[in-house]
Amino acid sequence: MDYFIIVITTAAGLYFHWWLYVRIKRWMDRDLALSLAEGDKAKQAFMLEQLEQARKEGIRRKQLPDRLRQAADGYRAQG
Template identity: 65%
Template sequence: MDYFIVVVATVAGLYFHGWLYVRMRRWMDRDLALSLAGTDPQKQAYMLQRLQQARVEKVKRKQLAGWLEREAAAYPG
């Protein structure tokens, strides 16, 4: 029974750590997109849409900053 408790606690801790890691990466990506948009609410919405598009296109993490910068420069407004 002791091993079961240790295994359950370890698995739960690893799952929580993974969930937190993914959540923090998403927050950082969102903050990057919003920082490139400045204070314009329409551009912020545009950049969040571009971030969603980057996720759909599976843009690599190392390329995301450059990709978002190009999208910000191409903002039509």
């Protein structure tokens, strides 16, 4: 019974740390997208759409900042 409790507690702890790591990565990505919007509400919505599109396309995390900066520059050219 002791081993069962240890296994369950360890598994729950590992799951919680994984979940927290994923949430923090998502918050950082969202914060990056919003910071590139420079406070413009329309641009914030646009950047969040670009972030979601990049996730759907499977853009790697290292490539994400460049992709979002290009989208922000593209928005400036449109506006």
